[in-house]
Amino acid sequence: MVIGGGPAGLSAATTLARSLRSVVVIDDGHPRNAPAAGVHNFLTRDGVSPADLLAAGRDEVTRYGGSVRPGRAVAARTSGDGFQVTLADGDVIEARRLLVTTGLTDELPDVAGLRERFGRDVVHCPYCHGWEIRGRRIAVLASGPMGVHQAILFRQWTDDLVLLTHTTEAPAPEQAALLTGRGIAVVAGVVDRLEVDDDRLRGVRLADGRSVGCDAIVVGPRMVASSPVLDDLGLKPVAHPMGEAVGMTYPAEPTGATTVPGLWLAGNVTDLQAQVITAAAQGVAVAAALNMELVLAG
Structure with a gap:
């Protein structure tokens, strides 16, 4: 399961779907860059509107057999070798692995x-x-x-x-x-x-x-990653190296793995400086590492 339908989450979901994994993306439909007129420094897509970029990403996920579920994840807990995630509407979804790509909030x-x-x-x-x-x-x-x-x-x-x-x-x-x-x-x-x-x-x-x-x-907004799902699972945000005044993110290894087995992160939720193309690339890389973990798990 991928929580967060931005560039990192959709790129990760596409990579996992192309790897023949069953994947669902949970997204609340409130992208951070929605007010911007266009996305820049994204090779071949320069100037595309954020809405059009995400629409194309959702299409790619579903084209390869993944699904995108509108909704907001409000709670999570471990369940056996996987996770149970509760949505705002009360639905509970189970998954073997959890990838959180919910980005951050700009405090102005x-x-x-x-x-x-x-x-x-x-x-x-x-x-x-x-x-x-x-x-x-x-x-x-x-x-x-x-x-x-x-x-x-x-x-x-x-x-x-x-x-x-x-x-x-x-x-x-x-x-x-x-x-x-x-x-x-x-x-x-x-x-x-x-x-x-x-x-x-x-x-x-x-x-x-x-x-x-x-x-x-x-x-210079204070950039803050905040997730009830990650908090429920015991992962706590940490201050940017320049201090809390700059921002807070959740810690992860370069692969995207966290200290919670089976929980992975990608994009701005763990990297304040990631631009759109960077977050998308991280999604692919983390999905590849996550897939290898599943391969080795059998």
């Missing part, structure tokens, strides 16, 4: 209007969105330890970039020198809200009344 700064525009002109990944906002006025909203890093990185896509310190401290002297050397202005003060006119981002309004113009905003 508490700024009015930010969530509504996330994935459009409020972005977090330069490789996902940098090309689309190139040459425009970009404001980096510092809300954690990655603010200066993001400002220096996004500077590659524009000559007009400002770092808003928001709730973070002023950059340390060495950081300030890096910013100055790259022509990045620093504006201190808490950001109160976005300024939008005719559904177009015009800038941000600070709590002290000042306005800073921009066409796009870069944020």
Whole structure:
């Protein structure tokens, strides 16, 4: 059973179905990247909408004999040599092996209007969105330890970039020198809200009344993987190497195996930095390792 019908889960399910395994994908239909106009850096599929990519993936799973079950997994327990998973509608599904690919949640700064525009002109990944906002006025909203890093990185896509310190401290002297050397202005003060006119981002309004113009905003969300299924099975999330402020994921071996026998992970649920194509590739690799375990188990 695969819980999570994103790129990692669908790629894994297709690989398992092509290996003549009986596989069902449980998916609640709420992909993380749904607001984005297109998927990028996915060879041959650049610009495809997230919805179209997932629809094609579901078609591939079913074409090889797998199935996709709409629903949300809310609980799990071990049962003999396998697992029992309970869905929100009360149904219970049994499986010999369990692969969780439920991704993560982006926790955004508490700024009015930010969530509504996330994935459009409020972005977090330069490789996902940098090309689309190139040459425009970009404001980096510092809300954690990655603010200066993001400002220096996004500077590659524009000559007009400002770092808003928001709730973070002023950059340390060495950081300030890096910013100055790259022509990045620093504006201190808490950001109160976005300024939008005719559904177009015009800038941000600070709590002290000042306005800073921009066409796009870069944020560093806290990325959190959370799964009642994994919690029930005894797997606990761990902090990113840079700290809990960056995010939390569930631990797994490079193969995707976990400390719980028969439980596997792939994609953002265990890797905060995995882009769509990375998560899809991980799904294939983990499915291959999982299949080998079943082969050896007989």
